[in-house]
Amino acid sequence: MGNARYEIYRNGQKIEAGYDVKAVCEQPDCKAQIDRGLAYLCGNEPGGDEYGCGGYFCANHLYLGSGAPVAEGLCANCMHRWQTDNSAEAWEEDWNESPQLGGMGEELRQLHGQCRLR
Structure with missing residues (x-):
């Protein structure tokens, strides 16, 4: 497998x-020993993407359950950003306008208010 060691650019800096x-x-003040494999990655892409910062965090600082479509998890900052950007208010318009729902957005939102389209 070719994922044991490779170089990426993150925040304009080349890292292994x-x-x-x-x-x-x-995570500031955390000294947990990890590696820079995908299991510890915030987001989906090494170097960062629209979901995560691309940082590497231990199991105590990489959170699951944000609703973001990521393989492993998000750090606390990215989790907060994702949940703020995807709050109920931000989703209201999507429910009512989504072509995926064939005009049933309002009815489905009332039945399943916690569901997300993305």
């Missing part, structure tokens, strides 16, 4: 990544 690259959790 991969499951063979030893690292420390990037």
Whole structure:
């Protein structure tokens, strides 16, 4: 497999990544030993993407359940950003306008208010 070691650009800086690259959790004041493999990645893409910052965090600082379509999880900052940007108010318009729902957005929203389209 080619994911043991590779180089990425994150915040304009070239760093080594991969499951063979030893690292420390990037949460301030955390000293947990991790690696820079995908299991510790915030978001989907090493280097960052629209969901996560691309940082590497231990299991205590990488959170699941945000609703974001990510493989492993999000750090606290990205989780907060995702939940704020995708709050109920932000989804209201999507429910009513979505072509995926064939005009039934309001009815479905009332029945399943916690569901998300994205």
